[in-house]
């Protein structure tokens with residue numbers, strides 16, 4: 210393959226022209242689509258261009274809201290950015306349902322973040338341990354200019370330890386640090402501290418050990434696995450409140466708990482179950498300008514923490530009370546990253562009354578629990594397709610480029626008929642054949 214040199218240095222128009230010429234010859238609408246998605250406000254477009262590299266245009270996701278959330282007796286309208294139909298509707302329906310039954314209760318169980326300097330050491334462990342104890346104060350002192358402001362906010366470095374990993378991998382050791390990063394997700398703060406630790410550690414080792422090759426830094430990076438940056442969200446009510454009669458409520462609660470138990474023991478189900486939870490979590494994480502890849506990676510690792518991938522939600526019925534909860538690790542920020550740059554992110558945070566990172570953790574966990582409730586409620590009653598396809602109808606009609614009258618007729622028809630892809634295809638074909 211002949212690589213194109215200097216692509217990054219071309220202007221946006223030159224990049225576009227190159228792609229049109231080399232890759233998009235058979236897609237005549239390409240240029241128009243790319244330019245149609247550009248924002249007319251030049252300043253706003255430049256802001257978006259500069260979020261990433263080689264930007265050609267913008268990629269929209271719908272920005273919606275789920276109202277009626279009661280969290281610790283405070284009302285919220287939750288912003289969601291997501292492409293999948295029925296997610297926002299399900300969250301909204303679950304919010305209303307639990308709002309009438311005492312609302313969501315949440316607790317932050319921890320806010321600890323983690324970072325590691327990974328290094329090789331070929332000498333004696335005792336010697337390394339003694340060296341680490343000797344240089345530890347110097348390491349902590351070396352990052353003071355970085356941590357000074359964070360400490361004023363009540364954050365900073367919480368611990369710094371030497372970890373022996375040489376049983377897992379020959380000569381492998383770590384400096385393992387824990388952090389409190391307050392309202393920031395903290396990736397850049399943590400990475401800056403770690404790189405400073407690594408530089409000082411390397412220099413001190415150079416002076417301490419005779420042989421330079423004895424201690425070699427491999428890399429320094431935060432961990433997105435944050436099992437102690439954890440939040441719990443819960444709902445509960447008497448089983449009578451789950452059905453028209455006590456018996457109906459009891460039967461519903463038992464079936465619901467059974468569905469959760471299945472996700473706890475069966476990884477194939479747990480993955481889909483957690484995907485439904487992430488429908489809610491990712492949508493709020495994205496709308497609030499947070500890093501959804503970081504959240505996804507950490508959440509799934511947590512779901513597998515006991516050696517088997519399992520459900521993030523749990524439920525039980527005890528003494529006539531149905532209790533249903535989620536515990537999920539969420540490293541989120543309400544400052545830093547995109548939060549003060551993207552106008553819609555600023556709006557989303559304002560809609561949430563400018564929460565702290567801890568409050569945002571609670572809101573996001575609730576969105577995950579509500580979403581799971583919506584999905585599991587459908588699964589154990591009507592099945593998922595009825596509600597999901599009702600919401601998906603517009604997407605199928607859009608594939609047909611249905612006009613306003615056709616849409617109205619379709620919506621009326623499918624009020625009384627089940628939406629499936631083929632049913633809509635037949636409906637549209639019949640309508641157009643008339």
Ligand SMILES: CC(C)(COP(=O)([O-])OP(=O)([O-])OC[C@H]1O[C@@H](n2cnc3c(N)ncnc32)[C@H](O)[C@@H]1OP(=O)([O-])[O-])[C@@H](O)C(=O)NCCC(=O)NCCSC(=O)C[C@@](C)(O)CC(=O)[O-]
Pocket residue numbers: 293294295296297298299300301302303305481482483484485486488580581583584585587588593595596597599600
């Ligand atoms: C889809 C519903 C909500 C319909 O439910 P419904 O009872 O037919 O809705 P409704 O028309 O009677 O309205 C009731 C309430 O639902 C909400 N709602 C209803 N329609 C809208 C709408 N257009 N826009 C906004 N909100 C809507 C809204 O809160 C509304 O109250 P209102 O606003 O009228 O006072 C229900 O069937 C449901 O919750 N289904 C679950 C859908 C779901 O989970 N979707 C996720 C995608 S599937 C998936 O990816 C994950 C999965 C399922 O595999 C995970 C798993 O397996 O666990």
Ligand SMILES: NC(=O)C1=CN([C@@H]2O[C@H](COP(=O)(O)OP(=O)(O)OC[C@H]3O[C@@H](n4cnc5c(N)ncnc54)[C@H](O)[C@@H]3O)[C@@H](O)[C@H]2O)C=CC1
Pocket residue numbers: 358362390391392393394395396397398399400431433500503542544545546547
């Ligand atoms: N593996 C990963 O997850 C990685 C993620 N990233 C990216 O890093 C970004 C997040 O890093 P951050 O360090 O959070 O953002 P950031 O670099 O924008 O820094 C946030 C800064 O805000 C300041 N601040 C002001 N008020 C504060 C308050 N109340 N609490 C805490 N800090 C306050 C602090 O100086 C803090 O360091 C995200 O964009 C993420 O995508 C970067 C590298 C790796």
